[in-house]
Amino acid sequence: MSDQPTTPPDDAADTDGATPTIAPGTRVVPRTTRSAAARPETRAAAPPSSAEALVGDFADTFNRIRNEIAKVIVGQGEVIEEILIALFAGGHVLIEGVPGTGKTLLVRTLAQAINLSFNRIQFTVDLMPADITGTRMLLEQEGQRELVFAKGPIFAHVLLADEINRATPKTQSALLEAMAERQVTVAGATHKLPPPFFVLATLNPIEMEGTYPLPEAQLDRFLFKVVLPYPSAAEMQRIIGSTTSNAAAQATAVFPPRKAAARLEELKALVREVLVAPHIEEYAATLVRATIPRGSKFAPGGPLALAADEHIGRYVAFGSSPRGGQALLLGAKVRALLAGRAHLTYEDVDRVAVSALNHRLVLNFAARADDIDPRALIQRLLDAAKRLHR
Amino acid sequence: MMAGSGEGVDVHAELHVLRRRLNGLRAQQSVALALTGITLCAALLMAVALRAAPIWFAIASWGGVLLLLGLLAYLPWRAYRAWLSLDDTAHLADRQSGLDGRLSTLLADPVPTSRLRPILIEQVRLARPRWQAETLAPRRVAPALLLIPASLTVFSIAAFLVRPAARATHALQPWQSRPPTLGGGADRESRIALASADTDGGDGSSEKALTTATAQHGKGGAQGDGDRDGGRLDQQGDAAGDAAGAAHDASGSDRLREAIRQAMGADSEGAAPHDARGKRQGGTGGDSAAAQNQQDQPPGSGSNPDAPGTHTADAKPNTAASQPHPDELAKVADARSGDGGTKGAGLGGAAGNLFTEAPRAAAAGGAEAKPMPIKLGAFAAAAPQRAEPQRRNGPVSQVAMTSAGRAAAPDLALAQAPDAALQKLDLAPEHESIVRRIFTRE
Numbered sequence: 001m002s003d004q005p006t007t008p009p010d011d012a013a014d015t016d017g018a019t020p021t022i023a024p025g026t027r028v029v030p031r032t033t034r035s036a037a038a039r040p041e042t043r044a045a046a047p048p049s050s051a052e053a054l055v056g057d058f059a060d061t062f063n064r065i066r067n068e069i070a071k072v073i074v075g076q077g078e079v080i081e082e083i084l085i086a087l088f089a090g091g092h093v094l095i096e097g098v099p100g101t102g103k104t105l106l107v108r109t110l111a112q113a114i115n116l117s118f119n120r121i122q123f124t125v126d127l128m129p130a131d132i133t134g135t136r137m138l139l140e141q142e143g144q145r146e147l148v149f150a151k152g153p154i155f156a157h158v159l160l161a162d163e164i165n166r167a168t169p170k171t172q173s174a175l176l177e178a179m180a181e182r183q184v185t186v187a188g189a190t191h192k193l194p195p196p197f198f199v200l201a202t203l204n205p206i207e208m209e210g211t212y213p214l215p216e217a218q219l220d221r222f223l224f225k226v227v228l229p230y231p232s233a234a235e236m237q238r239i240i241g242s243t244t245s246n247a248a249a250q251a252t253a254v255f256p257p258r259k260a261a262a263r264l265e266e267l268k269a270l271v272r273e274v275l276v277a278p279h280i281e282e283y284a285a286t287l288v289r290a291t292i293p294r295g296s297k298f299a300p301g302g303p304l305a306l307a308a309d310e311h312i313g314r315y316v317a318f319g320s321s322p323r324g325g326q327a328l329l330l331g332a333k334v335r336a337l338l339a340g341r342a343h344l345t346y347e348d349v350d351r352v353a354v355s356a357l358n359h360r361l362v363l364n365f366a367a368r369a370d371d372i373d374p375r376a377l378i379q380r381l382l383d384a385a386k387r388l389h390r
Numbered sequence: 391m392m393a394g395s396g397e398g399v400d401v402h403a404e405l406h407v408l409r410r411r412l413n414g415l416r417a418q419q420s421v422a423l424a425l426t427g428i429t430l431c432a433a434l435l436m437a438v439a440l441r442a443a444p445i446w447f448a449i450a451s452w453g454g455v456l457l458l459l460g461l462l463a464y465l466p467w468r469a470y471r472a473w474l475s476l477d478d479t480a481h482l483a484d485r486q487s488g489l490d491g492r493l494s495t496l497l498a499d500p501v502p503t504s505r506l507r508p509i510l511i512e513q514v515r516l517a518r519p520r521w522q523a524e525t526l527a528p529r530r531v532a533p534a535l536l537l538i539p540a541s542l543t544v545f546s547i548a549a550f551l552v553r554p555a556a557r558a559t560h561a562l563q564p565w566q567s568r569p570p571t572l573g574g575g576a577d578r579e580s581r582i583a584l585a586s587a588d589t590d591g592g593d594g595s596s597e598k599a600l601t602t603a604t605a606q607h608g609k610g611g612a613q614g615d616g617d618r619d620g621g622r623l624d625q626q627g628d629a630a631g632d633a634a635g636a637a638h639d640a641s642g643s644d645r646l647r648e649a650i651r652q653a654m655g656a657d658s659e660g661a662a663p664h665d666a667r668g669k670r671q672g673g674t675g676g677d678s679a680a681a682q683n684q685q686d687q688p689p690g691s692g693s694n695p696d697a698p699g700t701h702t703a704d705a706k707p708n709t710a711a712s713q714p715h716p717d718e719l720a721k722v723a724d725a726r727s728g729d730g731g732t733k734g735a736g737l738g739g740a741a742g743n744l745f746t747e748a749p750r751a752a753a754a755g756g757a758e759a760k761p762m763p764i765k766l767g768a769f770a771a772a773a774p775q776r777a778e779p780q781r782r783n784g785p786v787s788q789v790a791m792t793s794a795g796r797a798a799a800p801d802l803a804l805a806q807a808p809d810a811a812l813q814k815l816d817l818a819p820e821h822e823s824i825v826r827r828i829f830t831r832e
Contacts, residue, residue, distance in 0.1 A: 277495040342506035
């Protein structure tokens with residue numbers, strides 16, 4: 001990315017203020033500040049314009065990636081947006097959906113759009129951790145034998161862990177360190193994973209025979225859990241039409257090949273610069289604490305700004321961890337940048353709350369007996385928290 | 391920190407101005423509410439004191455004190471709760487100006503090195519007309535301060551418009567609060583009235599009593615003592631009864647009554663040559679008083695119920711020869727019993743019954759008169775009748791007026807009536823020593 005701001009071409013700018021489409025790697029200066037920025041004596045007042053250009057560039061990049069994915073994936077707009085939010089927030093996504101809904105295609109298309117390395121691991125019962133992380137192999141070179149670390153498929157920017165719940169917990173846990181610390185340790189040697197490292201794991205909600213539910217510690221590593229629903233009738237018609245013809249759609253890379261990782265890391269850094277007021281942090285913390293049942297053994301003390309929900313107390317065994325609060329704020333920051341803001345609002349937090357918290361609620365037997373959806377529980381909390389929007 | 395930058399200083403300073411103004415308004419509101427509450431409590435207390443019974447005044451007083459304490463405790467707490475910090479001010483400005491948390495975020499400034507911070511500052515500065523102090527808090531004086539003059543107006547209206555309630559005890563105040571000297575004199579008057587009743591019992595004519603009193607008054611000088619007493623009783627009307635009440639109430643202790651009894655004995659002996667009362671225990675004053683009462687009011691109205699018989703026992707020192715016949719005494723007593731009879735003495739109620747019993751008992755017991763037992767509470771039963779406004783009462787200066795002159799005298803205003811009884815009665819020089827002896831603390 002160039003350091004000097006670049007003005008968008010005239011034909012690329014919309015009159016209604018929409019972000020213009022420009023080549024990647026360039027800063028965007030809004031048209032209204034172009035004349036001022038062009039004058040040398042007024043460049044000292046450029047920071048606001050420069051900041052606005054950063055926000056505009058982020059939103060533009062985001063939208064371009066989404067549009068490239070939409071060329072391949074029909075529908076599922078919200079799922080695509082949530083996956084991209086997690087990507088820019090620096091988290092991992094757990095995708096749950098029935099077979100044939102395009103989970104694998106979605107992840108592969110994403111990797112093509114951002115032009116990053118992509119690996120896919122099909123998790124099975126006999127998969128071993130070394131099959132994921134890599135192992136040391138005895139190689140003979142020039143008459144000498146030495147142990148050389150052979151990198152596993154985890155060494156990629158985008159990793160698809162397909163049907164992750166079919167592997168044993170031992171293998172599943174091989175991802176823990178990689179997802180949390182972006183590194184793997186093999187035979188006492190730690191190997192850094194190349195940034196960005198983005199894991200997308202899929203879950204098959206049916207055929208639970210012979211599967212191993214993910215442990216809570218593993219689930220907590222995922223920033224979001226999104227559910228891929230069945231497509232609508234119109235989407236279904238487009239899917240079967242486009243996938244059975246010769247003209248298969250392909251996603252175009254948004255980032256140049258060698259700068260994609262750095263560009264993505266820069267955008268991720270910008271996300272963390274979004275300003276958060278204390279009352280927004282308090283609100284996020286309140287939501288997280290509200291997911292914890294009051295009768296729980298590990299329930300925190302002190303007063304709650306949000307009254308305890310009876311459904312939480314009845315159906316939830318354990319609530320969200322502080323990682324849930326981190327997910328709330330990071331996801332909300334991306335939302336704020338997409339809205340062209342440099343600060344968070346309550347609505348930003350609310351819009352990512354379901355995806356960020358639903359997989360962190362550990363439901364009890366009563367919830368399973370009553371077929372309780374954790375997303376509905378969180379939605380109840382959000383409805384009750386509306387009064388805190390003061 | 392935001393204040394470190396050139397852009398942020400303006401925001402910070404403007405928020406400080408807004409905070410000072412909002413807190414000032416809230417403080418003014420608390421003070422106004424406190425003063426209004428106090429003023430309204432005072433107005434209510436005043437109205438209760440003027441119109442309601444004393445028990446209600448006590449209740450209102452305690453209620454007012456509790457309310458005041460509650461107010462003094464609540465208002466500081468309320469002011470403390472409503473006191474705005476700078477963060478609260480920013481939050482309030484965000485809400486009222488639709489800034490959607492921008493001011494709060496800028497004030498907190500969680501990431502000072504953020505490249506996005508200029509956006510926030512620019513947005514806040516552009517929206518400044520919506521959140522500045524002149525927009526959000528244009529007033530420097532809280533409208534609640536208007537409650538203070540309003541409450542003062544209520545207080546003033548209450549002070550001027552609420553009139554004191556007329557109380558039945560008003561007419562009792564003069565004789566209840568009468569100083570001992572006055573009570574002693576009135577007691578003596580009642581003694582004279584009783585003696586006159588005894589004397590007058592023979593003919594039973596009020597006109598005769600009036601004539602006698604007038605004639606004796608015409609004699610003047612030292613002989614006019616009884617006349618003046620009688621005239622005074624006549625003038626006082628209820629004052630004789632008041633004197634009786636005062637005798638057993640304010641200064642009516644046993645010691646005092648004993649002193650009066652002794653004084654009467656000495657007086658009857660010393661004043662016998664000058665006064666008809668010396669011979670037959672009493673002049674015509676009581677009769678003349680009764681006669682005057684008959685002229686001034688309807689018979690049996692009971693306005694002078696106990697004037698004649700306060701100390702009937704004082705007749706004891708008289709000799710047996712001077713005692714009237716028991717039947718005559720009974721007639722006199724019957725005539726004064728308040729049945730609206732021929733005497734018209736106005737004796738009625740419980741006091742009247744006292745005089746119906748004693749003479750008959752004396753008649754039944756023999757020729758010698760005995761002290762008439764009078765219950766100390768007997769006159770209290772007749773007190774409500776005395777409580778009527780003393781319209782007939784005139785100033786003491788008119789005590790010695792003749793009946794003709796008194797008839798020509800105009801009635802006094804109602805407000806003047808209580809003053810008449812408070813004035814010191816005239817005393818004859820020969821009685822001055824008696825009074826002094828009675829009330830000397832020896």
